[in-house]
Amino acid sequence: MKTLAAAILLARLVLPLSAAEDLLMGSVVKSDKWTMDRVKDREIFEGNVSFRNPRYTLKADHALYLRPDQTWDMNGSVYILRRFDNGSRVEVNCDKAVYLEDLEEATLKRGALPVTMRYAGPDGRILRGRADETFAQNRLGLMAFKGAFALSTENLDMYSQNGLYSKSEDTFLMYDSTPMAAGTRQGFDFAINSEKIKFFNGSRDIKFYNRVTGWVKDVKASTGSLPEQRNETLPGSTGTE
Numbered sequence: 001m002k003t004l005a006a007a008i009l010l011a012r013l014v015l016p017l018s019a020a021e022d023l024l025m026g027s028v029v030k031s032d033k034w035t036m037d038r039v040k041d042r043e044i045f046e047g048n049v050s051f052r053n054p055r056y057t058l059k060a061d062h063a064l065y066l067r068p069d070q071t072w073d074m075n076g077s078v079y080i081l082r083r084f085d086n087g088s089r090v091e092v093n094c095d096k097a098v099y100l101e102d103l104e105e106a107t108l109k110r111g112a113l114p115v116t117m118r119y120a121g122p123d124g125r126i127l128r129g130r131a132d133e134t135f136a137q138n139r140l141g142l143m144a145f146k147g148a149f150a151l152s153t154e155n156l157d158m159y160s161q162n163g164l165y166s167k168s169e170d171t172f173l174m175y176d177s178t179p180m181a182a183g184t185r186q187g188f189d190f191a192i193n194s195e196k197i198k199f200f201n202g203s204r205d206i207k208f209y210n211r212v213t214g215w216v217k218d219v220k221a222s223t224g225s226l227p228e229q230r231n232e233t234l235p236g237s238t239g240t241e
Contacts, residue, residue, distance in 0.1 A: 141167030156183035
């Protein structure tokens with residue numbers, strides 16, 4: 001049961017707390033070693049920590065639970081997969097993960113490789129992301145991305161230093177270090193910089209805000225410049241892909 005509890009809380013790094021009861025059904029839990037440290041009031045899980053059921057797959061090399069702080073500290077090839085009833089799925093990879101039970105907050109950090117996510121929608125469309133660090137606030141429905149943030153769809157790549165995802169709006173705001181978007185949309189090739197970029201996950205719309213510069217090229221290879229000091233929506237980018 002202790003190892004099962006570890007797996008449940010590992011899932012909560014990126015999943016709603018209401019999922020705990022669902023996690024208990026049809027579960028297979030494994031780990032090489034479990035140690036209870038009563039002096040320091042902590043539990044240590046070591047070696048091939050894994051949890052599986054029809055909805056979740058979770059893995060880590062090492063997990064530490066600090067009882068006084070109600071904090072989970074996991075590191076080493078942390079992997080989280082969540083499957084949804086509509087056929088969509090989310091995968092997350094990172095080197096280190098810290099979860100605060102009381103605050104329902106999670107921090108995911110990179111190691112040799114960045115924190116990565118892959119979302120496959122029910123329609124088969126893919127959204128990929130990466131950052132040096134991700135901070136999730138479950139109660140607020142927010143997820144902040146810090147350092148070398150990037151988002152990619154099938155035909156669009158976006159880059160910035162930092163980013164913020166809002167669950168209520170289902171949008172990604174990209175800012176700092178002159179955000180850039182490049183790709184192909186409805187017959188247009190483009191590469192555009194601006195002070196901020198907002199990506200609408202559902203519709204795949206993309207908007208540029210302030211000091212917009214770059215180029216847009218149609219299939220006939222004609223070019224045009226974008227005006228500065230305006231909020232712009234990329235031509236051909238306001239519909240679905």
